[in-house]
Amino acid sequence: MAEAITAAATTSLSIKPSTRHYQLFPLLHFFPNSSIELSQKPKLSATGSRYLHFVKYHGLGNDFILVDNRDSSEPKITPEQAAKLCDRNFGIGADGVIFALPGINGTDYTMRIFNSDGSEPEMCGNGIQEDGKVKVDMGEPVLKAIDVPTKLAANKNDAVVKSELVVDGVTWNVTCVSMGNPHCVTFGIKGGQVDALNLAEIGPKFEHHEVFPARTNTEFVQVYSPSHLKMRVWERGAGATLACGTGACATVVAAVLEGHAERNCTVDLPGGPLEIEWREEDNHVYMTGPAEMVFYGSVPL
Numbered sequence: 560m561a562e563a564i565t566a567a568a569t570t571s572l573s574i575k576p577s578t579r580h581y582q583l584f585p586l587l588h589f590f591p592n593s594s595i596e597l598s599q600k601p602k603l604s605a606t607g608s609r610y611l612h613f614v615k616y617h618g619l620g621n622d623f624i625l626v627d628n629r630d631s632s633e634p635k636i637t638p639e640q641a642a643k644l645c646d647r648n649f650g651i652g653a654d655g656v657i658f659a660l661p662g663i664n665g666t667d668y669t670m671r672i673f674n675s676d677g678s679e680p681e682m683c684g685n686g687i688q689e690d691g692k693v694k695v696d697m698g699e700p701v702l703k704a705i706d707v708p709t710k711l712a713a714n715k716n717d718a719v720v721k722s723e724l725v726v727d728g729v730t731w732n733v734t735c736v737s738m739g740n741p742h743c744v745t746f747g748i749k750g751g752q753v754d755a756l757n758l759a760e761i762g763p764k765f766e767h768h769e770v771f772p773a774r775t776n777t778e779f780v781q782v783y784s785p786s787h788l789k790m791r792v793w794e795r796g797a798g799a800t801l802a803c804g805t806g807a808c809a810t811v812v813a814a815v816l817e818g819h820a821e822r823n824c825t826v827d828l829p830g831g832p833l834e835i836e837w838r839e840e841d842n843h844v845y846m847t848g849p850a851e852m853v854f855y856g857s858v859p860l
């Protein structure tokens with residue numbers, strides 16, 4: 560397994576709030592040698608439309624269209640085009656589009672992401688994984704309520720830990736964590752079984768709740784043991800996904816803060832397990848899991 564890749568949740572690596580910068584990451588690995596030269600300018604199709612070259616990757620079923628965008632600091636496609644390409648019936652099908660943009664300040668590249676609804680998140684855990692099984696340094700969790708961001712009142716130092724949140728008339732206990740993007744984690748599922756949850760019904764109510772000014776990703780968690788959790792996620796801008804790297808990290812941070820778990824946990828997601836460690840020495844969260852190429856190709860825009 561490769562040494563931990565440094566995900567840029569550190570200030571020295573970030574410039575715009577919605578943009579992360581990466582070093583030590585063999586990006587070219589993502590773009591396989593083939594007759595398709597992915598860094599070339601898109602060509603015109605017979606009908607005159609442009610082609611976009613892409614590689615599709617997934618981490619435990621959380622799938623992304625990767626675009627080599629290192630020749631321009633602006634994404635090659637608009638949020639609307641990204642949403643169309645993510646469509647699972649009329650497009651390539653994915654939970655989002657990731658652009659590798661030129662690096663700055665000595666970094667190899669910059670990453671931007673569009674969710675499948677075209678909205679732009681600040682961070683994507685599965686997006687920073689190299690092919691194969693890798694360990695990624697996801698940086699420090701942000702707990703300060705206004706930085707998550709959440710309007711819920713801080714109740715533990717500056718953080719929101721096991722606070723009551725009324726969603727659709729039901730009171731939930733939630734802990735709010737940012738891993739570069741906002742997460743609301745709850746262990747308070749009625750009956751304790753995450754499988755019984757109607758995610759499509761409850762997920763959007765958390766995502767658009769007024770206490771989350773930037774909307775939120777939400778993790779519903781069942782505790783098997785202090786080192787084994789099960790989680791289902793409703794992602795901001797993408798809905799129910801099979802896995803969420805930042806969500807698994809936020810889950811373990813919340814589980815430790817609420818006293819449910821130790822700092823090293825296996826988190827079972829619908830797509831498979833991730834190993835998460837919230838290391839005491841440096842306060843960083845480390846995520847170990849797989850990333851696999853699915854296919855590459857060109858699509859007319």
Ligand SMILES: N[C@@H](CCC[C@H](N)C(=O)O)C(=O)O
Nearest residue numbers: 680683684685740803804805
């Ligand atoms: N699935 C990703 C997170 C993608 C962004 C998220 N939907 C958001 O809007 O914050 C992950 O693996 O972290």
